[in-house]
Amino acid sequence: MLEIIVRLLELQDCDQQILMTKEHLARIPIDRQIVTERQTAIQNQVDFIRKQVKELESKRKQLEIDVSQKREGIEKYSLQQFQTKKNEEYRALEHQIQTTKTEIIRIEDHELEMMEQLEKLERELKELQKQEEVVKKEVNEQLTELKTCEDKLLKELDSLQNKREKLSSTIEPAMLARYERILKNKNGKVLVGIDRGVCGGCHMRLSRQLVVDCRAQTEPCFCPNCGRIIYYTPEMDVAIVD
Numbered sequence: 001m002l003e004i005i006v007r008l009l010e011l012q013d014c015d016q017q018i019l020m021t022k023e024h025l026a027r028i029p030i031d032r033q034i035v036t037e038r039q040t041a042i043q044n045q046v047d048f049i050r051k052q053v054k055e056l057e058s059k060r061k062q063l064e065i066d067v068s069q070k071r072e073g074i075e076k077y078s079l080q081q082f083q084t085k086k087n088e089e090y091r092a093l094e095h096q097i098q099t100t101k102t103e104i105i106r107i108e109d110h111e112l113e114m115m116e117q118l119e120k121l122e123r124e125l126k127e128l129q130k131q132e133e134v135v136k137k138e139v140n141e142q143l144t145e146l147k148t149c150e151d152k153l154l155k156e157l158d159s160l161q162n163k164r165e166k167l168s169s170t171i172e173p174a175m176l177a178r179y180e181r182i183l184k185n186k187n188g189k190v191l192v193g194i195d196r197g198v199c200g201g202c203h204m205r206l207s208r209q210l211v212v213d214c215r216a217q218t219e220p221c222f223c224p225n226c227g228r229i230i231y232y233t234p235e236m237d238v239a240i241v242d
């Protein structure tokens with residue numbers, strides 16, 4: 001094989017590795033976001049339940065205040081009842097005392113319902129907090145893994161770029177420029193083999209003369225259709241037999 005083809009193939013291999021490494025690196029921030037979102041979701045759930053518990057607790061406290069105020073009312077009415085000498089006033093006060101007692105029972109029933117609800121919410125909260133701890137631990141582990149992976153890829157990329165610099169310095173500038181141009185336009189596939197007499201890149205049938213020239217391996221050949229560098233290896237022997 002032509003020396004220049006060997007070097008270009010090495011460069012192409014290096015470029016493909018660079019491309020893959022860059023693609024891997026580009027996925028890391030996306031993965032990091034997905035991982036973090038999992039934690040945010042459960043945190044929001046916990047905050048939501050916590051807020052409900054707080055609201056319910058303050059409502060319950062208000063009911064307690066209402067009850068104690070009503071009890072004070074009953075005491076006041078009883079005292080008035082004790083002091084009055086008028087029968088009618090006595091009966092009116094008695095009526096008020098009974099009404100207030102009924103109201104207290106109603107409020108206390110409501111309070112009981114709230115306490116049941118609170119207990120249910122607190123159980124739910126406890127369960128969620130347990131889950132939150134597990135998720136937090138997993139997320140931290142995953143973030144650490146991602147960081148390790150990112151560092152490794154950055155290191156690899158750095159060494160690949162060094163390797164690329166060395167490889168490209170051995171290639172004649174005009175050829176390198178041509179290579180770079182095709183690399184940019186053809187998504188990383190610059191050098192292609194001849195496959196059954198067609199270009200391995202664009203699959204256009206090549207002229208017999210071009211195949212013969214390519215097989216002679218005296219100078220680099222190019223596909224007249226896509227401009228890629230075409231090369232020949234003995235393994236492709238069958239390929240040129242039409």
Ligand SMILES: [Zn+2]
Pocket residue numbers: 199200201202203204223224225226227228
């Ligand atoms: Zn082609």
